[in-house]
Amino acid sequence: MRRPFAEFRRYASSRAFCYQLLVAGLALALVWLLVEQTGAELRTRGIRSGFAFLFEPAGFSIGESLLDFDAAQPYWRAFLVGVLNTLRVALAAIVLATVLGLCLGACSLTRNVLLRGLCRAYVEVFRNIPLLLQLLTWYFLLAEKLPSADAALNPLPGVFLSKSGLAFPWGGEVPAAGDFGIAGGGTVTPEFLALLLGLSGYGAAYLAEIVRAGILSVPRGQVDAAAALGMTPLQGLRAVVLPQALRLMIPPATNQFLNLTKNSSLAVAVGYPDLVSIANTSLNQTGQAAECISILMAVYLGLSLLTAAATGWYYRRQLRRGH
Amino acid sequence: MASRRSALTAIGGQFRPLLDGWGNALATLAILVTACVLLPGVFEWSMLLADWQPDAERCRALLGTGACWGVIVEKYPLILFGRYPFDQHWRPALACGLLLAALWLAGSGRLRARPALALLSGALLGFLALLHGGGLGLPIVDSQLWGGLPLTLLLATGGMAGALPLGILLALGRRSELPLLRSCCAFYIELVRGVPMISVLFVAAFLFPLFLPDRAGG
Numbered sequence: 001m002r003r004p005f006a007e008f009r010r011y012a013s014s015r016a017f018c019y020q021l022l023v024a025g026l027a028l029a030l031v032w033l034l035v036e037q038t039g040a041e042l043r044t045r046g047i048r049s050g051f052a053f054l055f056e057p058a059g060f061s062i063g064e065s066l067l068d069f070d071a072a073q074p075y076w077r078a079f080l081v082g083v084l085n086t087l088r089v090a091l092a093a094i095v096l097a098t099v100l101g102l103c104l105g106a107c108s109l110t111r112n113v114l115l116r117g118l119c120r121a122y123v124e125v126f127r128n129i130p131l132l133l134q135l136l137t138w139y140f141l142l143a144e145k146l147p148s149a150d151a152a153l154n155p156l157p158g159v160f161l162s163k164s165g166l167a168f169p170w171g172g173e174v175p176a177a178g179d180f181g182i183a184g185g186g187t188v189t190p191e192f193l194a195l196l197l198g199l200s201g202y203g204a205a206y207l208a209e210i211v212r213a214g215i216l217s218v219p220r221g222q223v224d225a226a227a228a229l230g231m232t233p234l235q236g237l238r239a240v241v242l243p244q245a246l247r248l249m250i251p252p253a254t255n256q257f258l259n260l261t262k263n264s265s266l267a268v269a270v271g272y273p274d275l276v277s278i279a280n281t282s283l284n285q286t287g288q289a290a291e292c293i294s295i296l297m298a299v300y301l302g303l304s305l306l307t308a309a310a311t312g313w314y315y316r317r318q319l320r321r322g323h
Numbered sequence: 324m325a326s327r328r329s330a331l332t333a334i335g336g337q338f339r340p341l342l343d344g345w346g347n348a349l350a351t352l353a354i355l356v357t358a359c360v361l362l363p364g365v366f367e368w369s370m371l372l373a374d375w376q377p378d379a380e381r382c383r384a385l386l387g388t389g390a391c392w393g394v395i396v397e398k399y400p401l402i403l404f405g406r407y408p409f410d411q412h413w414r415p416a417l418a419c420g421l422l423l424a425a426l427w428l429a430g431s432g433r434l435r436a437r438p439a440l441a442l443l444s445g446a447l448l449g450f451l452a453l454l455h456g457g458g459l460g461l462p463i464v465d466s467q468l469w470g471g472l473p474l475t476l477l478l479a480t481g482g483m484a485g486a487l488p489l490g491i492l493l494a495l496g497r498r499s500e501l502p503l504l505r506s507c508c509a510f511y512i513e514l515v516r517g518v519p520m521i522s523v524l525f526v527a528a529f530l531f532p533l534f535l536p537d538r539a540g541g
Binding site for chain 2: 016020023034037038042110111114115118263265279280289290293296297301304305
């Protein structure tokens with residue numbers, strides 16, 4: 001009997017080589033075409049290219065920044081301010097979302113029907129409303145519904161909440177109400193606060209589901225075994241269930257942290273000067289879209305790969321400890 | 324007597340998960356108290372003090388105390404269908420209904436794969452035809468005037484329909500034995516997954532006009 005694929009197999013390796021050559025050729029041709037076309041279009045429009053603009057004065061000021069920044073400083077420093085602002089809000093939101101998500105996930109597994117229902121309702125509501133809408137709602141609440149700075153809410157001693165943002169004790173200094181609003185201590189703007197609350201409220205809903213799934217995926221027999229050894233439910237949770245659940249929760253939680261960092265790019269909707277907002281302003285001023293967008297993509301890609309590497313390292317360590 | 328007691332125990336048993344143990348009872352109490360404090364205010368704002376008439380004067384008087392649902396009553400066509408010509412609103416409404424029905428039918432598991440696929444493609448084409456018009460005496464409506472719910476549904480359905488086959492191809496490509504194909508797929512996957520959606524939209528908004536040769540009228 002003839003083997004229909006024998007012929008094919010003999011040529012398989014050379015065929016594979018040809019296919020790859022074809023793919024590579026197509027990819028290169030596409031890239032060449034795009035570069036050529038863009039270059040020609042840029043020349044006809046009189047837009048220059050290259051990254052030299054990074055060393056010219058930016059000419060715009062930035063609302064909030066961890067570094068000193070003014071309009072005379074170069075573009076690269078503006079981008080740096082944007083990166084730091086993105087990192088600041090993303091890290092704070094990751095911490096807040098993790099804490100809230102753990103609580104919500106644990107609460108959605110209690111026997112208490114009311115508490116469980118409340119947590120389930122939170123998860124469903126916050127997961128199913130677009131993040132952009134949530135950000136706009138938080139910003140509206142913070143910027144419109146709060147009292148102005150001279151009548152700031154004072155929920156805790158030293159903590160003031162008003163339209164100008166949140167003031168809190170920081171660096172040994174306690175903010176106090178003066179004639180011109182609140183002075184001293186640390187402050188965050190309403191834009192930062194809206195973004196932080198939106199991102200962490202949204203992220204917490206997803207993390208709660210990850211926590212719930214992680215705990216539920218530990219076999220029931222493990223809980224019974226812990227009880228048979230005389231452990232209280234809390235001891236069993238700490239020593240038997242959580243170590244196993246944590247290992248299962250790390251990969252999806254990593255994904256969620258990456259998503260949260262990328263979602264912080266919606267900051268541009270509430271006017272928080274994150275990297276996207278800075279890149280957008282620079283792009284509009286210089287017209288160098290390709291350069292600004294490639295910086296933007298490179299930074300987010302770097303952050304994503306870095307986070308993936310860090311949690312991958314932690315995951316492998318957890319796996320080793322488990323054996 | 325015995326049956327009544329067992330009924331009472333059964334009712335009492337319903338509440339046990341809410342009340343056994345201090346922490347549990349405390350949580351229940353805290354939730355109930357919070358609900359009693361918050362809910363009357365919400366009810367008052369949204370129902371008792373709210374106004375249902377589209378009347379700007381009365382709404383201004385209610386500002387901060389009651390809801391003004393009249394805005395929704397008056398503006399819901401704009402919210403749902405955007406700038407689509409008012410007298411043609413039945414078209415996007417019918418198109419949305421058809422697409423949702425097709426999606427529901429295809430997802431319900433009653434159809435096999437091929438009929439479901441045919442149904443969905445037909446529904447999408449019908450949706451576009453209905454929105455665009457041009458035949459059967461329907462005036463043409465330019466896609467610049469499309470908006471609201473139909474656009475959301477169209478983009479979501481079209482996006483999913485395009486993403487699934489492309490995703491399967493990329494997944495297969497990444498498992499391929501051809502190293503070059505594999506690395507191309509891996510590069511695409513990691514690049515697109517690692518950058519935020521908004522930067523991809525920036526590429527579409529700012530770079531596509533540069534990629535494409537002479538734009539019409541540009």
